Amino acid sequence: MQERHHVVVVGGGFGGLQLVNDLKGAPVKVTLIDRRNHHLFQPLLYQVATTVLATSEIAWPIRRLYRDRQEVTTVLGEVAGVDTIAKEVTLAHGQSVPYDTLVLATGATHAYFGHDEWAAVAPGLKTLEDATTIRRRVLIAFEQAEVEEDPARRDALLTFTIIGAGPTGVELAGIIAEMAHRTLPGEFRRIDTRLARVVLVEAGPRILPAFSEELSAYASRELEKLGVEVLTGTPVTDCTDEGVTIGESFVPSRTLVWAAGVQASPAARWLGADADRAGRVKVGPDLTAPHRPDIFVIGDTASVIQEDGKPVPGIAPAAKQQGAYVAQVIRGRLTGSPAPGPFRYRHQGSLATIGKRAAIIDFGRIKLRGSLAWWIWGIAHIYFLIGTRSRFAVAWSWLWTYLSGQHSARLITQKDTLREER
Amino acid sequence: MQERHHVVVVGGGFGGLQLVNDLKGAPVKVTLIDRRNHHLFQPLLYQVATTVLATSEIAWPIRRLYRDRQEVTTVLGEVAGVDTIAKEVTLAHGQSVPYDTLVLATGATHAYFGHDEWAAVAPGLKTLEDATTIRRRVLIAFEQAEVEEDPARRDALLTFTIIGAGPTGVELAGIIAEMAHRTLPGEFRRIDTRLARVVLVEAGPRILPAFSEELSAYASRELEKLGVEVLTGTPVTDCTDEGVTIGESFVPSRTLVWAAGVQASPAARWLGADADRAGRVKVGPDLTAPHRPDIFVIGDTASVIQEDGKPVPGIAPAAKQQGAYVAQVIRGRLTGSPAPGPFRYRHQGSLATIGKRAAIIDFGRIKLRGSLAWWIWGIAHIYFLIGTRSRFAVAWSWLWTYLSGQHSARLITQKDTLREER
Known part of the structure; x- marks a missing residue:
């Protein structure tokens, strides 16, 4: 045989x-x-980083998926x-x-355009560990601000900078702003988390360049309504654990997230x-x-x-x-059947969310924005998840977040090698 | 004032x-x-270690719990x-x-009876990180066994030893055995996970000493039905990354879990x-x-x-x-009201589960075992969780596990400092 x-x-x-x-x-x-032993649903990874979803809700053991296909062998x-x-x-x-x-x-992984030393202070978002690292740093920044006596250091702790305004950057900025302005107020006794700054920096002329100019402008306005400062047209020239230099100006900011370049x-x-x-x-x-x-x-x-x-x-x-x-x-x-022609990509549309109530969808001819787009975005993403278990779990987490304004997964776990904290 | x-x-x-x-x-x-920023429901931590529950399902940000009590300040x-x-x-x-x-x-934390060097090879189970460490080691052992050519090393990879047979040790052994014998078979192509050994070692004369002798004997039999080898009356005398010495005899075992002593x-x-x-x-x-x-x-x-x-x-x-x-x-x-008398502990009963279908409950006069006890155990634990969100999430995860035989959180995350693998 x-x-x-x-x-x-x-x-x-x-x-x-x-x-x-x-x-x-x-x-x-x-x-x-x-x-890795799991397939990861990367489009929702930012929701793990921002405490909305749990790690296991967007990851599945690969081996399990092909359990019943005897001709498929999975190797870690x-x-x-x-x-x-x-x-x-x-x-x-x-x-x-x-x-x-x-x-x-x-x-691909994230790329720092020749500045690999920025990786330690401005983590990217590609793996579950990246997501829990960002989650930990965001949560710890609020905790450190609560006990910080020096006002300048406190302000730097309450300034969150997202570098790169593609869908991931926009989505991160929107949720961090919502968390600071709507989820956390009332929980701290010395700081007012509503005074937190969320800065979204984009070197290009506008955010979400894959979308039409009109939708991109709408997204900017919605982000600003959530309290995000949107800075376009200026590249980041330095990242340290004290802050970020945007063009010539230094912004003290203790929490940076990299959502800019990728490297295959x-x-x-x-x-x-x-x-x-x-x-x-x-x-x-x-x-x-x-x-x-x-x-x-x-x-x-x-x-x-x-x-x-x-x-x-x-x-x-x-x-x-x-x-x-x-x-x-x-x-x-x-x-022996005839070969298909050359590969041709069929664009099915672009989707991005801004916080928990608005989204934009660009189907080419049809463009949608606002809460209808948000519902379509949510349903589409639940549909694309694998299996009944995750669909129910994510739908439940979202419903809960939507109704209660609370996030499910606000956990600080693992030690940080960068900052052994206080 | x-x-x-x-x-x-x-x-x-x-x-x-x-x-x-x-x-x-x-x-x-x-x-x-x-x-830590979270309260942890430790009685269910073993279910995170064994991939049934997600970390966020049994942990809650403490700050959130006292948000509405202005007189309470939370400090991390x-x-x-x-x-x-x-x-x-x-x-x-x-x-x-x-x-x-x-x-x-x-x-308290775990105690190694003067053998702190065992901590690296036989992690205990007190924090979320402990649970994800054990989860990672258990899952990786199966993965490594799948690609191991040497039969003796493969057998050591497929031998899991739990040291200490209180409720945590019994619960861990039961679920690991179920995972090996019921959840994983069919997913691997070279190993038969049903051949995995799960060894539960107890220095004392019987497992679950807090329960009556009769319930303890029942638990032993149920564990053995699940394929667990129960060894009582012999202390562990050494732990290395190759295996465990029980009394005088060495058992090659690459995954050890410590559920024995505690230290305040x-x-x-x-x-x-x-x-x-x-x-x-x-x-x-x-x-x-x-x-x-x-x-x-x-x-x-x-x-x-x-x-x-x-x-x-x-x-x-x-x-x-x-x-x-x-x-x-x-x-x-x-x-100025009169002081209460001395503290008096009222024992409300002891509960432990053996795998996913049996449990034992010792209320003193009333003793229960089997599936009725399992349902009471499950309902009691859901009741003791904090908040609607977690109760629903855990109930859903358990229902899913019960109906499908699958576990929700089979993720290998974080690198292991002990074994940078293969």
């Missing part, structure tokens, strides 16, 4: 899971490698390298996994392939790596320029579409 | 919260100091010392808090007071520290011998009763 064609997938994010899902019934065996491991001649993936714990077809869907995973290095400035592998129109028809690269770690010259954005729906496309290509190759 | 009598409470556990709750309306101002801080002459508490961040009456309710917090040292072997302050019949009528010590950090010579057990209901009693004493002193 001939051994089944072996597809090795590295990365259990949106692209990788869609691919494995769509390979169901194909004449393949699949090995799915991830360095970190890739050390790819041998494209021997056709095998080497894992850091020593195991070698041979492949017939390899799909790299390893995502080292997939390009593993392959010795050409990469763009963000480290993404420049793939062909069928998403294969250059000169490697047996290796696909998808999601945030691929740079895809479509026929019309437009790049594919680094967002979850794009990764999913790429996963589905590659499954179709692999299936076609094995069954 | 005379300044109100100032009660300073250190520790927001069961005893501290009961005290503050019961001081409502008394002519006092209260400062509640805790080094660690006590550095107590000056009993100046009557003030010094915090590690430098703040001094003067008191008229001081209540120390600072709990340093309250006795702060006061320079007499302590028992576990470090607990030997308090008088009214729970005051020796020669310090203005200082009360309650809960796990107090050693109380009642008039009939019986010690008060170190469990949540006892701490709550002590908190209520001290509130009554303080109130009486300030209003």
Whole structure:
């Protein structure tokens, strides 16, 4: 009996899971490698960072998802390298996994534009640990302010700066402002949390550049209503544990969050392939790596320029579409059916929330804003979660937050290596 | 206007919260100091360690609980010392808090009977971090076993040892066994998780010594049905990251959990007071520290011998009763009403669960076991949680686990300082 064609997938994010899902019934065996044991619903990670959701509400053990697919093997491991001649993936714990077809869907991390020293003071938001780090720092800042005698230091503790005004930055700024102005007042005896400053800094000319100018302007106004100071057109030039320098001016701020740049995973290095400035592998129109028809690269770690010259954005729906496309290509190759045309990204719309009552949706022709958009946003996100358990749990947490104004997960956990506190 | 009598409470556990709750309306101002920002429902902590519940389901921000009691101030801080002459508490961040009456309710941590080096390999279960540490180690052991080539090492990875067979040890062993034998099978491709060994070691002659012999024997049988090996009458003599030595014999086991001894917090040292072997302050019949009528010590950090010579057990209901009693004493002193008699502990019964279908309840005269006891146990614990949000969330998680056999929170988070894995 001939051994089944072996597809090795590295990365259990949106692209990788869609691919494995769509390979169901194909004449393949699949090995799915991830360095984490869970798939993470990154679009809601900011809600863990801001105490609305619990970690387990937006993460699922990957192994569980493919329990009933006997041809799928899940491996917890970190890739050390790819041998494209021997056709095998080497894992850091020593195991070698041979492949017939390899799909790299390893995502991206945050980039500090050559200032890696900012990472310690301005954490990004990509993993559950990032989220609990930000949550801890935000909560501790209020606690430290409560016992701080010096007014200048107290003000710096009550100033929260978000760097980068894409959806994540906007969503973080909105919820932190709501927390300071609506959730926490009354709980402290010496500080007035309503005096907290939330500063959203964007180097570009406007926030949420993926949206229309009109929606972007609306989002700015809504953020300002929540008490967020929106600063556009000025880059951040320095970050320290005392504050942030925006252009020439220093803003004392003890809590910084980085929501600006991303840097692809080292997939390009593993392959010795050409990469763009963000480290993404420049793939062909069928998403294969250059000169490697047996290796696909998808999601945030691929740079895809479509026929019309437009790049594919680094967002979850794009990764999913790429996963589905590659499954179709692999299936076609094995069954001899004609190959699909080049990958084409279908934009389904952009969504972002501003606090807990407003959102904006840009479907191209149809644009929505306000509370109707917020409900659509909420329902869409619950729909995209995996499984009944999470859908109920998230719906319950949101309903609770909506009705009570309280957040469910206001926990300071783990020690901080940066600041061993007071 | 005379300044109100100032009660300073250190520790927001069961005893501290009961005290503050019961001081409502008394002519006092209260400062509640805790080094954590949350109250933790410790009796369910083992369910976080075993992936059934999420961290935020059993923890509440203390500050939130007293938001509407203007006379209560919450301080996040660690006590550095107590000056009993100046009557003030010094915090590690430098703040001094003067008191008229001081209540120390600072709990206990695990004790390794002079073998502190075991702490790194056999974590105890007292904090949320302890729970996520144990959760991570248990989950990673299965993952490592899946990729381990050497059979002896694989067997050691699939052997889980719980040291100490009080309620926590029994509950941990039961759920880990259920996870290995019922939740995980089918998810791994190379190992059979049903072959995992769960070993429960107890130095004393039987498990659950607080229960009747009959219920204790029943619990043993139920554990054995779940696949737990129960070893009584033999002490653990060594713990390493390779395994555990029980009496003279070495059991290769890569995951150890410590549920054996406790050691009181340093309250006795702060006061320079007499302590028992576990470090607990030997308090008088009214729970005051020796020669310090203005200082009360309650809960796990107090050693109380009642008039009939019986010690008060170190469990949540006892701490709550002590908190209520001290509130009554303080109130009486300030209003001139007669002092209550000496503290008397009323035992309301002992509860423990074995896995997800059986429990034992010892009300003294009435003894229950099996699934009825399990339902009573579950309803009682939901009742004791704080607030509608948690009650719903925990009820939902349990219902889900009960119906689906799946656990909600199977996440490996945070790196482990002990084992940087493979």
